[in-house]
Amino acid sequence: MHFASDNTSPVPPQVLEALIEANHGYAMPYGNDVATTDLRDTIRATFEAPEAEVYLVATGTAANALALACLCPPWATVYCHRNAHVEEDECGAPEFYTGGAKLTLLDGADAKIDPAALDRAIGFTARAGVHNVQRGAVSITNATEAGAVYSPAEVAAIAAVARAAGLPVHMDGARFANAVVAAGCTPAEMTWKAGVDVLTFGGTKNGLMGVEAVVLFDPARAWEFELRRKRGGHLFSKHRYLTAQMAAYLDDDLWLKLAERANAAAARLSAGLAAIPGASLLHPTQANAVFAAWPREGHRRAQKAGAQYYLWPMDQSLEGAGDVPLSARLVCSWCTTDDEVDAFLALIDGGPEPDPVHVPG
Amino acid sequence: MHFASDNTSPVPPQVLEALIEANHGYAMPYGNDVATTDLRDTIRATFEAPEAEVYLVATGTAANALALACLCPPWATVYCHRNAHVEEDECGAPEFYTGGAKLTLLDGADAKIDPAALDRAIGFTARAGVHNVQRGAVSITNATEAGAVYSPAEVAAIAAVARAAGLPVHMDGARFANAVVAAGCTPAEMTWKAGVDVLTFGGTKNGLMGVEAVVLFDPARAWEFELRRKRGGHLFSKHRYLTAQMAAYLDDDLWLKLAERANAAAARLSAGLAAIPGASLLHPTQANAVFAAWPREGHRRAQKAGAQYYLWPMDQSLEGAGDVPLSARLVCSWCTTDDEVDAFLALIDGGPEPDPVHVPG
Amino acid sequence: MHFASDNTSPVPPQVLEALIEANHGYAMPYGNDVATTDLRDTIRATFEAPEAEVYLVATGTAANALALACLCPPWATVYCHRNAHVEEDECGAPEFYTGGAKLTLLDGADAKIDPAALDRAIGFTARAGVHNVQRGAVSITNATEAGAVYSPAEVAAIAAVARAAGLPVHMDGARFANAVVAAGCTPAEMTWKAGVDVLTFGGTKNGLMGVEAVVLFDPARAWEFELRRKRGGHLFSKHRYLTAQMAAYLDDDLWLKLAERANAAAARLSAGLAAIPGASLLHPTQANAVFAAWPREGHRRAQKAGAQYYLWPMDQSLEGAGDVPLSARLVCSWCTTDDEVDAFLALIDGGPEPDPVHVPG
Amino acid sequence: MHFASDNTSPVPPQVLEALIEANHGYAMPYGNDVATTDLRDTIRATFEAPEAEVYLVATGTAANALALACLCPPWATVYCHRNAHVEEDECGAPEFYTGGAKLTLLDGADAKIDPAALDRAIGFTARAGVHNVQRGAVSITNATEAGAVYSPAEVAAIAAVARAAGLPVHMDGARFANAVVAAGCTPAEMTWKAGVDVLTFGGTKNGLMGVEAVVLFDPARAWEFELRRKRGGHLFSKHRYLTAQMAAYLDDDLWLKLAERANAAAARLSAGLAAIPGASLLHPTQANAVFAAWPREGHRRAQKAGAQYYLWPMDQSLEGAGDVPLSARLVCSWCTTDDEVDAFLALIDGGPEPDPVHVPG
Structure with missing residues (x-):
């Protein structure tokens, strides 16, 4: 992830x-x-x-x-x-x-x-x-x-x-x-x-x-x-x-095929996030990056599970009370898999922790 | 070469x-x-x-x-x-x-x-x-x-x-x-x-x-x-x-071993050139580059055989009458072979054209 | 002026x-x-x-x-x-x-x-x-x-x-x-x-x-x-x-005396402008520059009489119909006289054209 | 001087x-x-x-x-x-x-x-x-x-x-x-x-x-x-x-007249120095600067009398034994007077200290 x-x-x-x-x-x-x-x-x-x-x-x-x-x-x-x-x-x-x-x-x-x-x-x-x-x-x-x-x-x-x-x-x-x-x-x-x-x-x-x-x-x-x-x-x-x-x-x-994969992964991620209650998109997802906000609890679960992404802007904090939404940038690449996306979405959505994901190399 | x-x-x-x-x-x-x-x-x-x-x-x-x-x-x-x-x-x-x-x-x-x-x-x-x-x-x-x-x-x-x-x-x-x-x-x-x-x-x-x-x-x-x-x-x-x-x-x-090979090739090249009548070294050969001068005819043979090196300084010419010495820079690398060196020396020395040389990759 | x-x-x-x-x-x-x-x-x-x-x-x-x-x-x-x-x-x-x-x-x-x-x-x-x-x-x-x-x-x-x-x-x-x-x-x-x-x-x-x-x-x-x-x-x-x-x-x-004169001239100019119907100050006048707006007709009279100052910002125009206010910057210096100020104010206020003003040198 | x-x-x-x-x-x-x-x-x-x-x-x-x-x-x-x-x-x-x-x-x-x-x-x-x-x-x-x-x-x-x-x-x-x-x-x-x-x-x-x-x-x-x-x-x-x-x-x-005066002063100075035993010009004097060498004693007399000029190059020293020649740069200007030049020459030539010179202002 x-x-x-x-x-x-x-x-x-x-x-x-x-x-x-x-x-x-x-x-x-x-x-x-x-x-x-x-x-x-x-x-x-x-x-x-x-x-x-x-x-x-x-x-x-x-x-x-x-x-x-x-x-x-x-x-x-x-x-x-x-x-x-x-x-x-x-x-x-x-x-x-x-x-x-x-x-x-x-x-x-x-x-x-x-x-x-x-x-x-x-x-x-x-x-x-x-x-x-x-x-x-x-x-x-x-x-x-x-x-x-x-x-x-x-x-x-x-x-x-x-x-x-x-x-x-x-x-x-x-x-x-x-x-x-x-x-x-x-x-x-x-x-x-x-x-x-x-x-x-x-x-x-x-x-x-x-x-x-x-x-x-x-x-x-x-x-x-x-x-x-x-x-x-x-x-x-x-x-x-x-x-x-x-x-x-x-x-x-090759360059177009790689980009197609990255864009498709971002589209999947974007659609998945948009469907999660409390989450919202900050910009339309047209390329390979997703900008979205969701409640702090979801971020905590993601971080705990080792998901890597930036809070965007960077000066937000996972600490603190209240389940306010925090915004994030999520970038997909040519090697992002559907499994990675789905596992991440499951985390944000509050489901159980996913299995480890295989990353291609 | x-x-x-x-x-x-x-x-x-x-x-x-x-x-x-x-x-x-x-x-x-x-x-x-x-x-x-x-x-x-x-x-x-x-x-x-x-x-x-x-x-x-x-x-x-x-x-x-x-x-x-x-x-x-x-x-x-x-x-x-x-x-x-x-x-x-x-x-x-x-x-x-x-x-x-x-x-x-x-x-x-x-x-x-x-x-x-x-x-x-x-x-x-x-x-x-x-x-x-x-x-x-x-x-x-x-x-x-x-x-x-x-x-x-x-x-x-x-x-x-x-x-x-x-x-x-x-x-x-x-x-x-x-x-x-x-x-x-x-x-x-x-x-x-x-x-x-x-x-x-x-x-x-x-x-x-x-x-x-x-x-x-x-x-x-x-x-x-x-x-x-x-x-x-x-x-x-x-x-x-x-x-x-x-x-x-x-x-x-590895870095030292590669340099040893380059230096050794240059030493072989340098010694060979020094032994050729009419050739002379311009600087002591201490690392992997050889600076030497030899008669123009030798340069012409080398160029015709496809040897690659720079006349040094660059504003000398292979053209012209008279077999005056031209100076050159010859740089060896980790992959320079003894065969390459010897073939080159033979060319400068005026012997027959050598066989093609195998270059490692 | x-x-x-x-x-x-x-x-x-x-x-x-x-x-x-x-x-x-x-x-x-x-x-x-x-x-x-x-x-x-x-x-x-x-x-x-x-x-x-x-x-x-x-x-x-x-x-x-x-x-x-x-x-x-x-x-x-x-x-x-x-x-x-x-x-x-x-x-x-x-x-x-x-x-x-x-x-x-x-x-x-x-x-x-x-x-x-x-x-x-x-x-x-x-x-x-x-x-x-x-x-x-x-x-x-x-x-x-x-x-x-x-x-x-x-x-x-x-x-x-x-x-x-x-x-x-x-x-x-x-x-x-x-x-x-x-x-x-x-x-x-x-x-x-x-x-x-x-x-x-x-x-x-x-x-x-x-x-x-x-x-x-x-x-x-x-x-x-x-x-x-x-x-x-x-x-x-x-x-x-x-x-x-x-x-x-x-x-x-001397430096303070010169500045006192410039500031005093600006204060006089500022007070005079503030008292003119349709004119208004854009910034408080605290030093030697006055920023004010007044109807276009006043600007036209001033320009015709040879008063020199900049419309501020510079992309406003004296041309055009309608007596809309235009804003200006007016800077006083150590040699600005009360006569200059008063003559200018009279122009803006719509009075008759003033006599030529003596400028010290 | x-x-x-x-x-x-x-x-x-x-x-x-x-x-x-x-x-x-x-x-x-x-x-x-x-x-x-x-x-x-x-x-x-x-x-x-x-x-x-x-x-x-x-x-x-x-x-x-x-x-x-x-x-x-x-x-x-x-x-x-x-x-x-x-x-x-x-x-x-x-x-x-x-x-x-x-x-x-x-x-x-x-x-x-x-x-x-x-x-x-x-x-x-x-x-x-x-x-x-x-x-x-x-x-x-x-x-x-x-x-x-x-x-x-x-x-x-x-x-x-x-x-x-x-x-x-x-x-x-x-x-x-x-x-x-x-x-x-x-x-x-x-x-x-x-x-x-x-x-x-x-x-x-x-x-x-x-x-x-x-x-x-x-x-x-x-x-x-x-x-x-x-x-x-x-x-x-x-x-x-x-x-x-x-x-x-x-x-x-005016610009040409000022330069004429400076050049003339330099020519006078140059000619005077050239005539002093032991002194020599380092460059031809064609404009308003004189480059000359003369024995150290002359420099000492000049410095003591308050003459101002640079040893040129600057790393020479007035100190030390032996009356070796030191070189100097002497620049004349539009206001250099013949009196100044002559007084300076007299100093270098070893004559008595001159009277104070009037400098125009």
């Missing part, structure tokens, strides 16, 4: 096999090997974007911060949701990589930016000219930090506001696979066709050891990206091991 | 096995798993440094730049050799991570800093007080970029000069294993016992996919290091896969 | 006389002259702070950003009011000088930070440890950007919250003189006795050409400040001309 | 008069006043550069660092002489403002870059592509830190090398007036006609309190410069006082 994060999961066997396969003989370093060239073509084909430039890094924070640094000068601001990963969970990496840009925090339900709020914020920026930080870039997360999914139309609505102000659009796709599966669209429809300029195409949370691709649909900033990546210490010498993982991820639509 | 770099090699089977082993069940992310706690203790034991703090990152550039940023404020300078990796091969990562510190470039044979040159440079620094960049830190590379090895006594001589000026010492140990093997000393003797404050303990060039440990012998800056690592995008969520590799590396002295 | 800003005013004759006086013979540069040494003692005495270190710079943005850079590391956040000058009017100078710190924006009436809001924001910061930007420093502006004044007790309340979290406190005193005069307290009571660690002691808006003193009540960061000042290009070689101005400012309490 | 630096001098009466004149009535801040508009046109006319953009700041370090930040990205290097002010006397301001660029140090007699050395250094840069810091910009100082002057032809030779590599050229003209006077050319011939893109047009060392103009001959980066200036805290609110000084400086060729 591990719902702490999708980053606690193992990787699927295909990824290990790809590493084993890649581990033969010598390979040119730094992405200058044939496999990496092929992979870049595969990603271009996946996104129907023959002009795009593609680079691999190992963490989502690196991917996001490097991408934003190419889009937003030091004296400008990145418009993002108040709960965006770039704001809340990267220890200021965007500020570091941009050389001191700001983040302008926007509201919107389910961690989705409200286009009208974006428009107002852009309008408010730099009204005193040189005295103010300037307009820089827009960053959206899909799937969002609240487990919701922007549809391609919703992405396009944000991008239209950005475009009207001449601003580029970045998408943090740490859970891009989950979003695409949920929206039932193509990768292209979710990105450049909707106005996205740069995508962080996540692999790590969806089954890789640590690989993210940055897809620059407009290649104008490609060389700058390469220099920033190297200068940031994110250019891997033994690049083949990043390449192999990402190639396995794309092969035979 | 792959001598381009030690980063073109595959990883040994133990590393793959460790990844497979680590890939079971859920694991807490970001280094909060039990295996990482154990690994940190193992590294402390390896270095006889129970107080040390240890962190993993995936690239040497990240390790070096993060370490230096903890030692050198933005308004100070890092003393390093003119040919140091931090100066020549990191696209300014130290400048980026420190927030704009300088690098003061020192001379010295075989890419080793001459202690007297260091002393002079320190004495020259900040003579005009606030108008000048201040004294920051000293960084040495062991084994050096010229394939030489500082002995513990030589490290101590550098550190003594640094200490006298109140400066901390960083060691870029991208090839630390090769240096320790060559010097026949303990890891502790090569580092904190000789006055090193922070070590980049390299794994990547010596057989890992991409793992370096930063060892802070003085833990005072540990929390700052953690923040800088996260902010730089170098904190891995699925940290277990870094841990597993480094644990395998240390297990049963 | 110039109410655009206190930075549009000339300097009083004492300041010019001081420059003339200082312009004799040679003087050691960079603040190493006797006059600067004396001035530093004068400022220490003014603040009853014999241990304080004092430095001069020429702009308020430089003073604030350099001070904050000494208090807040790159990976932390500065808590300030949403309307603080450091947030709204410095084009990201704090982010630049700190190396990429954040600003956490707080609410509170009259541009004063609500201590409870500060406490909540601090509590919310860094709950996920290394993943988050850390707690850095607190910055308050006195007098505030809304023309209000923190009393020493109010400063102490903010500082108590900061202290409880181990955070230092910076005061942007671009209009410090106006605040001290309004509060009827000593400089010491308004600063270190209330818990302020570093003060930007403004001279420019209150009658100097361009001089601000940074007063470090805790001298521990003095050398770092000096290095940052030099590195930022803010160390003046012909420092005597900054010193002379600031010395004249402090001599015979 | 003040030869410590040209920044120890007072300002000429015209500058004070201009300040007095400017101190009437209200003026729009931040350079939005009529006088600043006029001044910008005057500078454009002075440089025969109608398209140029012109900005004022108060220190040479700010002017240089802001200019270089507009020319050189963070991942590139600035080619400059080893003794350039940007390298030796700005505490890393270029590194700070560029966001961590390098400075590549070049040799050349009299602190002038040798074009062949520049060409070699450019050729050496970035040979390993993304692994290396890239080519950024070239910065030359005229007059140089060794008191020499690049002729327009010499500037053009440097600029030709830069142009061939696609690099922009910055001139640090802290002593631009002295250089123009020495070369007998027009400002245009010394700058854009010779290939200079951005000039730091110094006023401070040549008679202003603290004003430098940055002249962007190519206005493409003007808005970026404005943002960097504001963000660096170098945009003055009461801008009229910078403007007034610079306008006085240009009026009736």
Whole structure:
């Protein structure tokens, strides 16, 4: 019953096999090997974007911060949701990589930016000219930090506001696979066709050891990206091991299949929770994360049984009198099983303690 | 015949096995798993440094730049050799991570800093007080970029000069294993016992996919290091896969055995070249890299046969008349075979083209 | 009728006389002259702070950003009011000088930070440890950007919250003189006795050409400040001309007398506006700035007569039908005359156009 | 006998008069006043550069660092002489403002870059592509830190090398007036006609309190410069006082007349020293600084008589036995008198102590 994060999961066997396969003989370093060239073509084909430039890094924070640094000068601001990963969970990496840009925090339900709020914020920026930080870039997360999914139309609505102000659009796709599966669209429809300029195409949370691709649909900033990546210490010498993982991820639509499993597990968990008396959903469950509240007693039973998840926000306490509802974040991954979900639901629902659950590896 | 770099090699089977082993069940992310706690203790034991703090990152550039940023404020300078990796091969990562510190470039044979040159440079620094960049830190590379090895006594001589000026010492140990093997000393003797404050303990060039440990012998800056690592995008969520590799590396002295093989191959190559008429060594071969010059015809034969290595410096040309000597860098790795070495030597020596060589994987 | 800003005013004759006086013979540069040494003692005495270190710079943005850079590391956040000058009017100078710190924006009436809001924001910061930007420093502006004044007790309340979290406190005193005069307290009571660690002691808006003193009540960061000042290009070689101005400012309490005049003019203006039918004050008038709203027709008359001030916020328009109230900021300075104020009030009140007003110089 | 630096001098009466004149009535801040508009046109006319953009700041370090930040990205290097002010006397301001660029140090007699050395250094840069810091910009100082002057032809030779590599050229003209006077050319011939893109047009060392103009001959980066200036805290609110000084400086060729006086004093001093037995010049005296060596006894007499100048380099000592020559830097300014020079020469020459010298103010 591990719902702490999708980053606690193992990787699927295909990824290990790809590493084993890649581990033969010598390979040119730094992405200058044939496999990496092929992979870049595969990603271009996946996104129907023959002009795009593609680079691999190992963490989502690196991917996001490097991408934003190419889009937003030091004296400008990145418009993002108040709960965006770039704001809340990267220890200021965007500020570091941009050389001191700001983040302008926007509201919107389910961690989705409200286009009208974006428009107002852009309008408010730099009204005193040189005295103010300037307009820089827009960053959206899909799937969002609240487990919701922007549809391609919703992405396009944000991008239209950005475009009207001449601003580029970045998408943090740490859970891009989950979003695409949920929206039932193509990768292209979710990105450049909707106005996205740069995508962080996540692999790590969806089954890789640590690989993210940055897809620059407009290649104008490609060389700058390469220099920033190297200068940031994110250019891997033994690049083949990043390449192999990402190639396995794309092969035979593995990335979509993994996300389908995670999303399905979350849907099952969400439906189950919604049916428990006293429990309620805090956001619609559209991807692989469930945000719900239920009485404190249920949390105590879950913790006692070893279930892992975060109270959300984190400053709630299991201690204290009164069976008030506490809210939680529950994240499913490609390897979450129906048994895990059902055992967890049984705990929350107050039934007897379940049998130990087998976890695949 | 792959001598381009030690980063073109595959990883040994133990590393793959460790990844497979680590890939079971859920694991807490970001280094909060039990295996990482154990690994940190193992590294402390390896270095006889129970107080040390240890962190993993995936690239040497990240390790070096993060370490230096903890030692050198933005308004100070890092003393390093003119040919140091931090100066020549990191696209300014130290400048980026420190927030704009300088690098003061020192001379010295075989890419080793001459202690007297260091002393002079320190004495020259900040003579005009606030108008000048201040004294920051000293960084040495062991084994050096010229394939030489500082002995513990030589490290101590550098550190003594640094200490006298109140400066901390960083060691870029991208090839630390090769240096320790060559010097026949303990890891502790090569580092904190000789006055090193922070070590980049390299794994990547010596057989890992991409793992370096930063060892802070003085833990005072540990929390700052953690923040800088996260902010730089170098904190891995699925940290277990870094841990597993480094644990395998240390297990049963694998790291030393791999380096012994690389060093031995380089010694064989070096001795063979020295015996070829018209060839000469440019630096003593003490670790796993050979720097030598031989007539252009030999280079042409080698290139035609598919041998991979760099002319060093890179701006020499195989074209042109006259059989002048061209200099080259040849790097051996844990998987370089005697057959490869011998085949290469035969080529340089002008014998007939060798049979294809089997490369282990 | 110039109410655009206190930075549009000339300097009083004492300041010019001081420059003339200082312009004799040679003087050691960079603040190493006797006059600067004396001035530093004068400022220490003014603040009853014999241990304080004092430095001069020429702009308020430089003073604030350099001070904050000494208090807040790159990976932390500065808590300030949403309307603080450091947030709204410095084009990201704090982010630049700190190396990429954040600003956490707080609410509170009259541009004063609500201590409870500060406490909540601090509590919310860094709950996920290394993943988050850390707690850095607190910055308050006195007098505030809304023309209000923190009393020493109010400063102490903010500082108590900061202290409880181990955070230092910076005061942007671009209009410090106006605040001290309004509060009827000593400089010491308004600063270190209330818990302020570093003060930007403004001279420019209150009658100097361009001089601000940074007063470090805790001298521990003095050398770092000096290095940052030099590195930022803010160390003046012909420092005597900054010193002379600031010395004249402090001599015979000129700084307080200038602020008294500005505050009195604002009080007269504020009272006059409050008495005009259809006009209303938006903030209490406690220092030298008046924020008020009155019908559009009054604005049109004022503009036609050449009155200078800003609609506040700036995106309102004098055009359009309907005599709706528009809000404005009116700033008085040491040289604002009663005649100017009265002429302006008469305009707003709808009387006949006034005679031209004599402006002192 | 003040030869410590040209920044120890007072300002000429015209500058004070201009300040007095400017101190009437209200003026729009931040350079939005009529006088600043006029001044910008005057500078454009002075440089025969109608398209140029012109900005004022108060220190040479700010002017240089802001200019270089507009020319050189963070991942590139600035080619400059080893003794350039940007390298030796700005505490890393270029590194700070560029966001961590390098400075590549070049040799050349009299602190002038040798074009062949520049060409070699450019050729050496970035040979390993993304692994290396890239080519950024070239910065030359005229007059140089060794008191020499690049002729327009010499500037053009440097600029030709830069142009061939696609690099922009910055001139640090802290002593631009002295250089123009020495070369007998027009400002245009010394700058854009010779290939200079951005000039730091110094006023401070040549008679202003603290004003430098940055002249962007190519206005493409003007808005970026404005943002960097504001963000660096170098945009003055009461801008009229910078403007007034610079306008006085240009009026009736005051700037050239002041430089002529300083250069003439240096020529007198230089000739006098050269004629003293045991004394020798270290660099040709072409502008307002003299670099010479003479026996220690002469230094002792000079110091005892209160003469002010720096031993150069600074680590020489007046103490010790033996009358060895010590080298010194002697800087003349617009207010250096023949009497001062002659009195100093008499001291060095071993004559009797001179009468006190009248210093103008």
